[in-house]
Amino acid sequence: MISIEPVAAPDAPLARRNPIAKVAAALVFSFTLLATLDPVAPAIAIALELAVLPLFGIRYRVLARRAWPLLLSAAGILVTLVLFAADRSGRVLLDAGPVLVTTGVLLTALGLVLRVFAVALPGVIVFATTDPTDLADALIQNAKAPARFAIGALAAFRLVPLLGQEWQMISMARRARGVDAGRNPVAKLRLFASTAFALLVGAIRRGTRLAVAMDARGFDAGTPRTVARQQHFTRADSLLIAGAAVLAAATLTTSVALGTFRPLIG
């Protein structure tokens, strides 16, 4: 089940910040980190990210549950590098035929895993603390995004959880009609494609109906929109972005000072 609800305490000091500010802060922090290839900078960044977590009102256990795809990709990186890494320098830890695990391999893998975590965590934190409606409101009011885009995307987003149920229904209906793939992989692929097509047809029809209903309520009819829910972009929001920039710069500076800094370019 895909959860689209925020999981944080909504009144935590940083969770309450303007969604645009949160997104901007996350982008600033993540992008700065991309500048280096060393493992130290991301390690510091992760420590910082985990340290500010309580300010966003997220409990560590909840984050771990949210971030499981990250753990999965970390395991993937580890396995891939152990099997295929070109650089097999360092002390040999395990020699099992073609699989040669050395300290060099493990260090490279660790660096990559840390980078993935450090860069992705800010995004996870933002979406765990942001209501989609608030994000759409802020996009329109503070980032001057067109309402046609922001509200349209929000309305479509609301229909996403229905797709899972729909998929199950279509699959069962096909079985009832005598259509199944058995063990034949080609038939399986074809059944998957035809089910996906039926799902798409249904989604388009539903989307069209929704668009007509929105039209009937005057959406995008040329009248200037007013807003029912005010989103404010305050000094605290600017400070959040500035804070993220300062922390990111400090992280890089530390890495340079320790002599571990390895620039992405050059």
Added chain:
Amino acid sequence: MGGVLLRGFGWRHAGRRAWAVRGVDLRVEAGERVLLLGPSGAGKSTVLSALAGLLPEDSGEQEGTVEIDGLDPRKGRERVGIVFQDPETQLVMARCGDDVAFGLENRGVPADEIWPRVDEALHRVGFPYPRDRHTAALSGGEQQRLALAGALALRPALLLLDEPTANLDPAGAELVRHAVAGALDTDTTLILVEHRVAEALPLVDRVVVLEPGGGVRADGAPEAVFAAHGAALAAEGVWVPGHPIAPRPATAGPGELLLTADRLGLPPRLGSTDLAVRAGEALAVRGPNGAGKSTLALLLGGLLRPGSGRVTASTGLAGADHRTPPHRWRAPALTRRIGSVFQDPEHQFVTSTVFDELALGPRRTGQPEAAVKETVTGLLDRLRLARLAAANPYTLSGGEARRLSVATALATAPRLLICDEPTFGQDRRTWRELVDLFADLRDAGHGVVTVTHDADFVAALADRTVTLHRAPDDHR
């Protein structure tokens, strides 16, 4: 305000040869309550769309004129509110209050007036929850109430309702009608399309009947219209009050056992259930929303794996395969023994023509092409689908799609037929055909299980009724 004038109105959708509606002359005064009737295909929904300004000039060809208070509806959109059939696709926002506010924002209502008007609209439809309730947590009836509040918040002079209760169970439909009755003030004009006439009559003071070939057949007070045209309308499929349909009780007692459910359940959707299904018997499964009726139908149909207990087929139904539970049968074997008809016919369509749709099952079960053709032709005739043989299933009307979905299940001649709400939203004519079809099947020795809210259908067909109860605590 809210007066409607149609003069010689006609509309043909782009790319269609036939006119959806034609030659309609109609004047509705402000504050009138009108029920718009007509056999399926008479163009009722097209008239409503035109009044709501939802037929863009480049999407078809128009004849005559439509005016609301002297204005083209496309220019006078703020005078009109409309509620559609499907609750799922007319709510826009995640929270109830935001959804009602959506229309007000679009119309540029000043921010400080929005929330008082939202609260007023929610109050008028008797909405029982606070504004921050999630729209996904509402029942169908509650969602339609919310959609009505969203339309009323804009204070339309003309309110259009396009079968707002067709997708709802009886309790949900009552909730919506109650809200409509309570929410209208005396100067709002109402035009309602609804084929369950008896339930709609308390809301209206005038009935207008559209003629399928074009024009208006009848117009006047409900009693006068039904006295003159009631019998003809009933024959054409309109649910005219006072025209009951003769029940079809079984001609013989039930035969051999086909399927048994022992302590069958799928927590949390369905609590433990015991059930026996026999040949030559029409069994109705009833119960409130959330009791697990649809889940039971899927379990009996061999489409879901039971969470607890089991489904056992008799040797009469499955031969040597009776030791394997139905959900583990291969699909072609399943479809020869148990046919399932889904609530939404479109879920079932796999091919691109009506003919291929009917031929699919017989072909999958390995019948020779000559036999397939004979089966398909017979079903096309029997279910009045012959002239649609080359049509795409997705372009059929609601009644045609329902008849096709039943026909596809019958094409492989299963001993047992399981249907989920087969009569939902159907007109009287299709309804009567379904009763006759299922009764014929039963009398020919098939087992028929229907999951349904439709009390009339149960009374007309069922030999035995099983009632499920909501069992939220039955998590074993």
